[in-house]
Amino acid sequence: MRIELATEPGDPARPNEDYASVALPASGQGGSLVLLDGVTPPEGSVGCPHSVPWFTARLGGALGELSVSRRDMTLTEVLAVGITRTAEAHGSTCDLSHPRTPQATVVLVRWDEERVEHLVLSDSALLIAGRDGEVTAILDRRLAELPPAVQALRDQVRALPRGSAERDVAARAYSAAVEALRNAEDGFFTAASDPSAAGRAVTGELPRADVTAVAALTDG
Numbered sequence: 001m002r003i004e005l006a007t008e009p010g011d012p013a014r015p016n017e018d019y020a021s022v023a024l025p026a027s028g029q030g031g032s033l034v035l036l037d038g039v040t041p042p043e044g045s046v047g048c049p050h051s052v053p054w055f056t057a058r059l060g061g062a063l064g065e066l067s068v069s070r071r072d073m074t075l076t077e078v079l080a081v082g083i084t085r086t087a088e089a090h091g092s093t094c095d096l097s098h099p100r101t102p103q104a105t106v107v108l109v110r111w112d113e114e115r116v117e118h119l120v121l122s123d124s125a126l127l128i129a130g131r132d133g134e135v136t137a138i139l140d141r142r143l144a145e146l147p148p149a150v151q152a153l154r155d156q157v158r159a160l161p162r163g164s165a166e167r168d169v170a171a172r173a174y175s176a177a178v179e180a181l182r183n184a185e186d187g188f189f190t191a192a193s194d195p196s197a198a199g200r201a202v203t204g205e206l207p208r209a210d211v212t213a214v215a216a217l218t219d220g
């Protein structure tokens, strides 16, 4: 098996907040892949002094460990326990109910000789190649398929000239509309402090013999 990891910020002017790891616990035991894309909070966001890398290192570490040490747990359960464990690491000092508490997108894959299990939460992607070379994308489309009124706001922003005051006003309205849907019913979900978000992830399982390669991707 060949494994490659590569990471690069989406914008060179901003820090890279991705987390990636692969575990191969022992020969014949299969392995797991963890990929998180930390959600960058807006300037002036309050509620938690911990950084996004602080959060992703803890959540990613927990997912890597639990996915290979607790094969009795489903990936949804692994994510729920990982979120709880990370929340407990700062629950006594921070306001974890803040909508911009540190959070991340998640791709989690676990395999053994029999099967390949996968989980995707929010807008990172998992590609799975089959024996015939066909590639299937596993996506959580909630962020891409926001309600029509919010998509209309986005189209309005894009139609206005860059740098104009009108565009700034429209962009703020769009941003506020998206934020109102963050970890909210009928909106989109990230791994933050509420373990029930794990139940919103897109999950599935394939026979190991039907998978020749997987690729997990963030948008940088």
Ligand SMILES: [Zn+2]
Binding pocket: 047, 048, 049, 050, 090, 093, 094
């Ligand atoms: Zn904190």
